[in-house]
Amino acid sequence: MLVENIEYDVLLESFKKILRQGGLKYTKQREILLKTLYNSDTHYTPESLYMEIKQIEPNLNIGIATVYRTLNLLEDAQMVTSISFGSAGKKYELANKPHHDHMICKNCGKIIEFENSIIEEQQSIIAQQYNFKLTGHLMQLYGICSECNLKPKTRI
Known part of the structure; x- marks a missing residue:
């Protein structure tokens, strides 16, 4: 449900x-x-x-x-x-919520939600190319958020 x-x-x-x-x-x-x-x-x-x-x-x-x-x-x-x-x-x-995907900061754990029609369209095209019945997906992109990118880098 x-x-x-x-x-x-x-x-x-x-x-x-x-x-x-x-x-x-x-x-x-x-x-x-x-x-x-x-x-x-x-x-x-x-x-x-x-x-x-x-x-x-x-x-x-x-x-x-x-x-x-x-x-x-x-x-x-x-x-x-x-x-x-x-x-x-x-x-x-x-x-x-309506479908959305996530970008997750590997430093602070911040989660940024986003929607992108081009990504959604490409997933359908790829599924069709492989004769794959797409029933759903979960996209998580990992990286460093803008706030963490601004913090000075420390050397160990």
């Missing part, structure tokens, strides 16, 4: 349905997690999402394990997408 620019109430109902199908309980903690993702353009690590929730709802009794489990559940349901940083873990975002 892919989420495409839908209102929060519809998103929440889809989430509740997924929980029921998995035999899991709907909780305030899980709803606050979903709402935090919905209201932000940030790419969260589980830890940064946990800290954001604790800042928004300081009295909410939520554990980091709940954040990890809920993110895994949402990712399995294709309601969130993740970018893997290898041993440094993943960063998550809600999958309700």
